[in-house]
Amino acid sequence: MLSAKAAKSLAEEAAGLNGLHLRDLLADSARSRGLVYELGDLRVDLSRQKLRTETVAMLLELASQTGLAEKIEALFAGAHINRSEDRAVVHMAQRAEARVESAEYAGLAAFADTVRDSDITDVINIGIGGSDLGPAMVSAALASHADGPAVHYVSNVDPAHLHDVLAGCTPDTTLVITTSKTFTTAETMRNAALARDWLGGRGPGMAAVTAAPKVARDWGVAEDRIFDFDEGVGGRYSLWSAVGLPVMIGIGPDHFAGMLAGAAAMDEHFRTAPFEANLPVLMGMMRVWNRNFMGHAAHGIMPYDQRLHLLPAWAQQLEMESNGKSVTLEGAAIGHATTPVIWGTAGTGCQHSFFQALHQGTDIVPLDILLPLRPTGLHLDGDWAASHRVLAANALAQAEALAVGSPNEAEPHRHFAGDRPSSVISWEASTPFAVGRLLALYEHVTVVSGFVWGLNSFDQWGVELGKVMAKRVEAVLDGSADADGFSATASDLLDRISAPSSGD
Template structure:
């Protein structure tokens, strides 16, 4: 994909400047008035797909803005980038890799070969191994070192090796299969591993070590501690036996897993063309298949593949991920709204905001364009949120009456995941009402009428009215699933994946690298030994103080023994 085919700096294009002017104009326009001016707005600004309805009519734009945004997408070469993405071109250019997570779920139009090997064939083979393992586990044919059947599985992973699988399992709680419990440990803080292991039987616990490189510090530290836990419970068993019977690895580095001691037949693979935050469709999804059954895992993949086809084939103006991406560009980059809320009105989706926070912010949190130049404009919003009803009693006050505008995604389902009468209607009524309230607000005249009807004096009405006014004009999308099922969940997650990619293309950034994550890891590796040694020469004053305080409180050193150290000058400051 060559940017030279399209505008080399999208922010200098005529359509970019036109959208900047449109943004100033739109800020003067009442969002609620759009419906009065355009009776067909709700249907015209909605897309109905097999698994859900996307209603984007409560957004701060008209047809002219939408046409201009689509023009911007074409100016940025989105259609060509989309084609290159599905064709396996190395669109992750800073790492020289293709980006092929759709291949994991059958979402490619045609097979792709990498190094002369069919991607479809290796994915199919690995899925077959995954299915066989899950069947053995559910049948009770897999045992621990003492012969007890495996009853509990602990997934050790962080980032995409944890968030994706746990989000899916929580979302599919109504679709769980078998009696094997799945637990997650992602934090290197030993308190989490300690808490999880406290209720487990060492003889019947299996560990899945999920790490792309099998060198991730947090994950490997937890893996070594898990092995020690087993060894304390079974001093008669060798480490080789425990690793062979009660450890499984999921990695793109099988040799490293085998060196750690995991048996080759217990190593499940994914590939370097799968980004961690897009990996739940691969062997990283083994915990999902264990918790929900392989058939439901396959349905999850099929739902995602259906969204792949929609994104690949639908014209931009009728393409759900593209529309959502353009709305995000419109708000963050042109309207100046730096945050976006994800508000699921479905308890089972309670982890979705955290999952999408990683997927979006780790992808598009960039300040350099594909040419290596500073972009000069915001590239992606801060993603945050939580389940809707809880949020209503927490931060919705900010959404409604803060001067800040936070666009939001409301997500719910028509069909409840339970059999309790009356609950779901209250839930959906709240979801619909909140999006309506954010859009319309309440003006001073309406507040005054309400207070007058309650019998308040004119003096009291005048005093209270400013506090009860809601300005409205707060935009939102509503995604209404027919039901929350493995298939619809797959489609929903893939919708956001493709939205993130399309947004990055339009803004001329690389969405699939994550160099910002590496800096802190490298510094942590250098500082860790200094907590013990106290050799702090060259560190800044704050870091010196923090480590010295740690060493003093832990008894590693007394104040009188603290050495004189040379403190590095802050970067860019003259001595």
């Protein structure tokens, strides 16, 4: 990427912009309004990013020189762009109209309705990574639309996680869904076995969501309770597939279809819109701009919508598992930075924890500030609209304060340098359609930056070494292997773990 002619021009552009302050750039109203982009009620405001309109043109030229258009075309054409696994990338097909009209989707929806119409009071989804983060995030995001059984998510092999959920449920009225692409994920299957023991053959029992239905059958799940999905659907991109079953049970098939429709609308925009008006392309190139040319190693996502409080964790996996790579598609070393560290939490709580560092710390962290313009699902009496106006005021105030600052050389502790970039992303209300559209936007942002960086955003080999090492450690702890080959301090900790506790 950095060898492209446009990259050299962008490096010069970045050096020149370092001498300008965001408050000066924002003083140009024509520039500012020219950096606002829309798709329906979804608005992406890039005016507080450290760039000029000419910078955007240069970034799009870099996109052209790195073959972005051709790569997007290959993605939608079903080419095997996941080269290391020799697979097409098919998660977008999971939200296409054809899938919603398919027999597979009808079967999934019928099962969800059966559960919703039964005496089942609780549904527990056991999964980890993409089998947990996406569905759990959407269940929280669309909680105001939930009218089915209570849905719980268990991911951690820490026994307290499953235990504390089970303690609040009754086997006779609880359905357990085990969600695992391979149906061999160690943490998930250990939790699933514990849940099966807890059920004791009573009540609704278990269901499975997997790309390995035979393995699920062999494990003991009934054939009519196994819901499969294509192996080309990566875990972190899978919430649209049968992996979304617990979400569908909670909010109903109609609302789930609305979420899919929002995502499909973003897919079509991404596929057809010219780059100068294409929201995923523009935001993806912002990711490249801030990481590679402005030198920012982290990126914050701050949803000013409490129900979206899990979105940063979902986006963290999405971006860092997809683009946390150091080799190209061909296996050569990458000579430039790739994914930033993604983090964040919901506003306004974040303002009273780490925003001190964002305003006055030594590192500059670009932000996405997310804001629905209207509240949803507030049915109790009260002036909820007034509270939402306070929420919106805080979101906009933070964006402005970070950019403009408040100089005070006389009192250094009260000096706010400003010049800290953010994008403000707003939409009318957090409906299922709007949430689906927003999540698909972030998926495509990840894909765009990965394409430009020249890596494979659809594999995750870096996850594997830890799994292998964990099995070695487990073998030591269960006495089937010794600690040879481990570091001295690892051996010491293994001895401590194995020693009887003081209560034994």
